[in-house]
Amino acid sequence: MQKHRILVVEDENDIRDLIVLHLGREGNIVESCSNGREALLKIQTGAYNLLVLDWMLPEMSGLEITREVRKSATHDKLVILMVTAKSANADLILGLESGADDYLVKPFELSVLTARARALLRRTEKNEKKDSLELGPLVIDENAHEAKINGKAISLTPYEFKLLTTLVQNKGRVLTRDKLIEEVQGDGVAVVERAIDTHVFGLRKKLGECSDLIETVRGVGYRISAKG
Numbered sequence: 001m002q003k004h005r006i007l008v009v010e011d012e013n014d015i016r017d018l019i020v021l022h023l024g025r026e027g028n029i030v031e032s033c034s035n036g037r038e039a040l041l042k043i044q045t046g047a048y049n050l051l052v053l054d055w056m057l058p059e060m061s062g063l064e065i066t067r068e069v070r071k072s073a074t075h076d077k078l079v080i081l082m083v084t085a086k087s088a089n090a091d092l093i094l095g096l097e098s099g100a101d102d103y104l105v106k107p108f109e110l111s112v113l114t115a116r117a118r119a120l121l122r123r124t125e126k127n128e129k130k131d132s133l134e135l136g137p138l139v140i141d142e143n144a145h146e147a148k149i150n151g152k153a154i155s156l157t158p159y160e161f162k163l164l165t166t167l168v169q170n171k172g173r174v175l176t177r178d179k180l181i182e183e184v185q186g187d188g189v190a191v192v193e194r195a196i197d198t199h200v201f202g203l204r205k206k207l208g209e210c211s212d213l214i215e216t217v218r219g220v221g222y223r224i225s226a227k228g
């Protein structure tokens with residue numbers, strides 16, 4: 001089992017200790033701290049694979065930390081799981097658009113956090129660019145600009161191909177509609193958010209038996225199932 005380095009940032013001692021204990025049982029190297037300034041210093045001087053980050057922290061919020069981390073290309077492989085008592089859709093969207101890869105609302109089962117962390121860490125093992133992406137019977141050949149299911153090519157528009165590739169590359173990560181527009185069409189392109197829904201609907205029809213790989217996160221966006 002590959003060992004991953006994880007930083008847990010949580011100001012509630014009992015919660016922090018339990019998270020550290022459970023993630024450590026997975027064979028990870030787990031460090032922790034309780035305030036935002038210390039967390040940012042640790043991130044800047046250490047090489048972590050995963051950051052489990054509380055939103056409400058002394059000295060510097062988890063949201064501010066996330067934004068700072070995402071400004072630096074040095075930490076582009078660091079995945080962030082934000083944990084918070086904030087449960088409104090607006091907060092969820094804000095957290096994701098600030099750069100968090102996933103979002104878990106308190107109170108939560110530690111088994112759920114561990115599963116989410118495991119799914120996110122799998123992404124760190126696949127960060128190197130590959131010519132092809134595989135997800136069950138679905139294979140995407142980026143060089144040939146072709147997608148196949150069980151060896152049979154499916155006809156996709158350039159937009160659908162880019163949309164599918166973006167989702168698969170971010171397997172397990174929730175992508176907001178705005179983020180998908182930015183990734184697929186480029187920053188600064190004026191597109192109605194709900195147009196993404198139309199493209200996803202068409203893509204699902206063409207994916208047939210693999211259509212359920214694309215999960216809808218209500219009020220937020222889409223992701224490829226981490227179970228795929």
